[in-house]
Amino acid sequence: MGRRVMRRNPGLWYAMPLILFMLMCFVAPLFIVGWYSLMPARTFDLTADVGLHNYRAAFTDGYGRPLMWSLIGAALTTVITALLAWPTAKILHHHSGRWASLVVALIALPVFISESVRLFGLSVFLMPGGGILAGTLNAVFDVQIGSFLNTRLAALVGMIYIHFPFMLFPLLLGVAMIPTDRVEAARDLGAGRWAVLREVELPLAAPGLLIGGLLTFVLCLGANAEAAILGGRAVTVITAAIEQRFNYAQDWPMGAALTVLVIAATAVLVFPALRRIDLNRIIQR
Amino acid sequence: MTHPPPALTLTGLTKRFGTLTAVDRVSIDIREGEFFTIVGPSGSGKSSLVRLLAGLETPTEGSLLLRGRDITLTPANRRPTAMVFQSLALFDHRSVGQNIEFAMKMKGVKPGLRRDRAMDLLRLVRLPEDYYDRSVTQCSGGERQRVALARALGSDPEILFFDEPLSAIDYRLRKTLEVELKELHQRTGKTFVYITHSLEEAMVMSDRIAIMRAGQFVQIGTPDEIYRRPVNRFVAGFMGEVNILAVSQTDGAPMFADLGLPAHGAQGAYAVLRPESLSPGNGRAVSFDAEVTLKLMLGSRTQYHMRAVGKSLIAEVGAATHTDLSIGQNARFSFDPADIAWVDG
Numbered sequence: 117m118g119r120r121v122m123r124r125n126p127g128l129w130y131a132m133p134l135i136l137f138m139l140m141c142f143v144a145p146l147f148i149v150g151w152y153s154l155m156p157a158r159t160f161d162l163t164a165d166v167g168l169h170n171y172r173a174a175f176t177d178g179y180g181r182p183l184m185w186s187l188i189g190a191a192l193t194t195v196i197t198a199l200l201a202w203p204t205a206k207i208l209h210h211h212s213g214r215w216a217s218l219v220v221a222l223i224a225l226p227v228f229i230s231e232s233v234r235l236f237g238l239s240v241f242l243m244p245g246g247g248i249l250a251g252t253l254n255a256v257f258d259v260q261i262g263s264f265l266n267t268r269l270a271a272l273v274g275m276i277y278i279h280f281p282f283m284l285f286p287l288l289l290g291v292a293m294i295p296t297d298r299v300e301a302a303r304d305l306g307a308g309r310w311a312v313l314r315e316v317e318l319p320l321a322a323p324g325l326l327i328g329g330l331l332t333f334v335l336c337l338g339a340n341a342e343a344a345i346l347g348g349r350a351v352t353v354i355t356a357a358i359e360q361r362f363n364y365a366q367d368w369p370m371g372a373a374l375t376v377l378v379i380a381a382t383a384v385l386v387f388p389a390l391r392r393i394d395l396n397r398i399i400q401r
Numbered sequence: 402m403t404h405p406p407p408a409l410t411l412t413g414l415t416k417r418f419g420t421l422t423a424v425d426r427v428s429i430d431i432r433e434g435e436f437f438t439i440v441g442p443s444g445s446g447k448s449s450l451v452r453l454l455a456g457l458e459t460p461t462e463g464s465l466l467l468r469g470r471d472i473t474l475t476p477a478n479r480r481p482t483a484m485v486f487q488s489l490a491l492f493d494h495r496s497v498g499q500n501i502e503f504a505m506k507m508k509g510v511k512p513g514l515r516r517d518r519a520m521d522l523l524r525l526v527r528l529p530e531d532y533y534d535r536s537v538t539q540c541s542g543g544e545r546q547r548v549a550l551a552r553a554l555g556s557d558p559e560i561l562f563f564d565e566p567l568s569a570i571d572y573r574l575r576k577t578l579e580v581e582l583k584e585l586h587q588r589t590g591k592t593f594v595y596i597t598h599s600l601e602e603a604m605v606m607s608d609r610i611a612i613m614r615a616g617q618f619v620q621i622g623t624p625d626e627i628y629r630r631p632v633n634r635f636v637a638g639f640m641g642e643v644n645i646l647a648v649s650q651t652d653g654a655p656m657f658a659d660l661g662l663p664a665h666g667a668q669g670a671y672a673v674l675r676p677e678s679l680s681p682g683n684g685r686a687v688s689f690d691a692e693v694t695l696k697l698m699l700g701s702r703t704q705y706h707m708r709a710v711g712k713s714l715i716a717e718v719g720a721a722t723h724t725d726l727s728i729g730q731n732a733r734f735s736f737d738p739a740d741i742a743w744v745d746g
Contacts, residue, residue: 300457301490303477305556306507315503319494 146379152372159369170373179357179374186354187381189343190336193275194329197283200276201328205287220288227281235274235345239265242346266348274342279335283328290324291317323393330389334382354378406469408433408560408592409454414463416449423449425616426463431560431594433468436586438595438603440639441613447596448487448564450613454594455484455562467559478507483558487565489549491537497523497548498533504556522551525588527581543574550582554589563595567602579605600639604628612636633746637673642704644674644714659712660689669743676704676717678740681724681732688735693726707734 154166157173174180208216226234241248244263253259264270294317302316318325340355354374361371407430416424423446431437441447452458454465456477464473472480483504492500499506501522502515510518516533523530526547532540540548546566553561563582567575583606586593597603603610604624611621612635620632631637634645648667649658655667664672691714695706698720705716705726716734718724726732 295488295490297486297488297490298492300477301484301486301492302503304455304457304480304482304484305504305552306478307503308478308507311507315506316492 149372149375152369153376155369155372157369158365158367170369171377173370174373174377179354182352182354182357183374183377183381185343185351186337186378189272189275189339189351189353190333192272193279193336194283194333196272196276197280197332198287198325198329200280201284201287202291204284205291208288209291223281223284231278232341232345234278235341238274238277239345242270265346266350268347268351271343271347271351274346275336275339278339278342279332282331282335286324286328286331287321288324290321290328293324294320326389326393330386334386337378337382405433406466407431408435408468409594410464410466410469411454412464412466414450414453414465415461416446416453416458417461422446422616424453424460427616427618428463429611429618429621431592432609434590434592435608436583436593436595436606437609437611438597438607439611439613440597440600440603442598445613446616447598447613449616451484451562451564451594451596454560455482456480457484481556481558482560482562483553483556484562484564485549485553485566487568489545489566491545491549491552493537495537496533497528497535497537497540500537500548501551501555503552508556519551519555522554525554525585526551542570543578546570546578550585558591560592560594563593563597565596565598568598575602582606600627601641604640612639630742631673631744633744634671634673635746637742637744642676642715644676644679646672646674646712648672660709662687662689664738666738667743669745671744671746673742673744674736674740676715677702679714679716679734679736680718680722681705681716681726681734683733683735685735685737687738688733690731691734693728693730693732696726696728707732709734 148162151162153170154168155161155164155170156167157170208219242250242263242265244250244265247263247265250261250263253261264273298316298320299312302312307315338355340353340359343351343353343356355378358371358374358378361367361374365371409431411427411429411431414424414427415422425446427450439447439450449458453460456472456475456479459474464471466472467480467482492503495503498516498519501519502510505515505518519533520530523532528544528547528551532544532548537545537548549566567578570578579602582593582595586606595603595606600610600612604627607624609621610624610627612619612627614635620627620636622630627636628640631640637643637645646657646659646664648655648664648670650656655664656662657664657672689709691707691709693705693707694713695704697704697706699717701720702717703720703724705718707714707716714734
């Protein structure tokens with residue numbers, strides 16, 4: 117009997133371990149978070165009266181600001197990393213070889229090092245007076261500079277630094293999807309540099325750009341360490357607020373409601389974008 | 402009478418890639434309104450040459466004039482020329498209409514006007530008007546050729562370049578498109594510069610043909626001149642099957658070394674003899690015995706492969722001529738020395 121079912125629908129059975137894993141480790145926690153967000157504030161009870169008061173409080177109790185900072189930070193980081201990664205990807209694509217491999221490795225390897233370690237490194241680099249940057253400039257060139265450590269700008273710089281590879285690598289794939297002859301055809305038909313970029317390169321590389329953008333944006337929305345380590349108290353991001361609700365405030369329902377809001381904001385952005393990407397096309401190329 | 406300046410004037414045009422010289426001091430005038438074809442085997446530099454002409458590469462040396470105006474260093478997007486690429490390089494992410502209108506859009510032509518012009522071009526290349534909104538990816542091979550042609554014409558170019566656009570197309574469609582291109586050339590009156598590795602294709606369409614080898618033009622002439630008076634064995638051999646007989650000097654008298662026959666009036670080191678100039682029977686001035694090794698029916702013609710002394714030769718007769726030789730048979734073949742093209746190299 118069981119064997120017959122297995123024979124009729126082997127895909128489902130082979131997928132079963134993964135399905136169970138996803139149900140237990142992905143769907144169930146999400147469901148619990150969702151359920152918690154409907155509980156009264158500051159309770160650990162899962163059986164109290166269901167209500168939307170946490171969501172109401174999220175919009176009246178000043179959580180709008182951290183959410184806005186997170187969204188602005190994620191958007192800015194996405195745009196700036198895209199602007200930096202585009203020329204980088206173009207150069208790396210056109211100069212493949214040992215030199216390009218080295219650059220790619222130098223960009224890729226830090227991803228394997230803990231994010232906090234790298235951010236503390238950057239913080240040491242930026243420290244005022246005795247920091248590596250300021251100290252070197254002072255000692256070698258006798259130039260005194262201030263420091264922008266513990267500002268929003270520092271947090272943004274950290275975000276860009278951390279997330280650059282996540283934009284670059286999909287974009288490298290995207291740039292590889294631009295056939296040279298299309299660019300030449302466009303030039304031959306009178307397109308200048310910008311027209312080629314607008315009419316040919318960007319549309320053809322769009323899947324890579326979109327994936328890079330999504331990765332960067334979603335990761336930035338959930339990023340916390342950059343603001344904490346480099347931003348000092350200058351900026352509170354939504355993930356910091358959520359962490360604070362769960363840890364210090366012991367207000368799980370409120371933290372859960374904020375989490376659901378962030379997930380909802382992410383979904384609104386991600387799903388329409390994902391619909392426009394044909395992953396098969398990227399893999400086959 | 403003063404002549405108008407040539408459409409294109411190439412003077413010592415040279416392109417080197419590192420140590421490789423792809424195009425080697427090419428000089429020629431391409432006349433206004435002519436269908437000029439450059440024929441060469443792969444690696445002869447013909448593609449590099451047309452890329453120089455289109456502005457996709459800059460020459461290492463030499464100059465290029467368009468109607469007397471120096472465009473040697475003008476980038477492709479500021480040259481009033483357009484190219485049909487070997488890969489066609491259609492914009493797959495755009496519709497047929499948007500492809501055709503691309504150059505007009507770059508020039509800032511108003512959308513309404515662009516559409517009218519695109520419709521005209523669709524008619525010109527014999528595509529239905531409802532193809533305008535169709536995706537390029539939905540088009541068949543032949544239709545894509547026509548879209549590429551319409552797109553190039555959409556820039557209203559002074560000169561149209563073709564980089565082997567028909568090489569990936571099956572025989573019958575290629576024949577159709579060759580004729581259509583020739584007609585299009587006559588209707589538009591534009592200068593066409595066409596690149597191909599097929600001399601046969603060049604013969605059908607061209608006013609003049611340049612044979613290219615190792616970055617240089619070996620011979621430039623009308624299809625008839627190339628066919629009847631090749632300057633060397635390379636050009637003669639390009640047309641496909643051809644008999645080449647070496648001429649040797651025995652006691653001061655020229656001989657066809659392979660046949661052991663005197664070569665009266667020899668004017669070169671080799672005699673080039675077309676298969677159709679060699680026929681079974683005793684009918685022509687020079688005759689010899691040979692063994693038929695192969696007989697091929699080609700529809701309108703019959704081809705005989707033979708061995709005479711130590712040399713393999715090919716003869717062709719019209720199917721209407723009733724000479725029925727069979728394989729293994731010994732037969733007499735003859736040719737007329739007047740049909741020979743003499744070459745030295």
